[in-house]
Amino acid sequence: MAWYLITYLVLFAIVGIGGVVDDLQCRRSRGIVSGSAIAVVIGILCILVFGIESLGHALGDWLWPILGLGVLLEILSNVGDIRDLSRDVETSRTIKIIGILLAIITTVPAYVMGTIAAARLNS
Secondary structure (H helix, E strand, C coil), X not given: CCHHHHHHHHHHHHHHHHHHHHHHHCCCXXXXXXXXXXXXXXHHHHHHHHHCHHHHHHHHHHHHHHHXXXXXHHHXXXXXXXHCCCCCCCCCHHHHXXXXXXXXXXXXXXXXXXXXXXXXXXX
C-alpha cells in the first residue's frame, strides 16, 4: 500500500475516532455511537480495499452493501451532528461546524475510494 494511503488512513482513523469520542461525550444514544463507530470501520475498510485489491476480492459481492451501509451511517451521523449544533452550549458553534466540515472532508474520499474499488472488481 502506498505511503499516501497509509497517511490518509491514519488521518481518517484519528478524525473518525475523534467523532466517536465526541458522540460519547455528548451522551448520544448507544445506537448513534455504535453507528458512528461502524461507519469509521467501514471507511477504514474502503481505504484498505482501494489499496489492497486482494481484500476487495475477498469481500466480493459484499463490498457494495457494506459501502452502502457506511454511506447511510455517515449521513445519519452528520445529520445528527448538525441538529446538535443548536443544543450544544459547552462547545462554540464555530468549533462544531469546523469539526463537521473536517469529518466530511476526510470521509468523502474514503467512500469514493471504496466505490472505485468496488467498480474495479465488477469490471
